[in-house]
Amino acid sequence: MAVKDYYKVSGDKLERTHQTCPRCGEGVFLAEHKDRRTCGKCGYTEFKK
Template sequence: MAVKDYYKVSGDSIERTHQSCPRCGEGVFLAEHKDRRSCGKCGYTEFKK
């Protein structure tokens, strides 16, 4: 995905569409999979319910 796809612009505000990695911090996003979210940098994984 392109970086522009991780943000949504509405008027004067910018909103993130993906969650940031809690280990790596802001600027590193979690990849959205069917059953989980994962970080490609550190390997952090959250499973969806």
């Protein structure tokens, strides 16, 4: 995915379409999988319910 796919512009506001990693902080997004979200930098995994 390109960086532009992680953001959505609504009027004058910029919205993030993916969650950020709680360990790495701002600027590192979690990858969306069918059953989980993962961070490619630190390996943090969050399972979807």
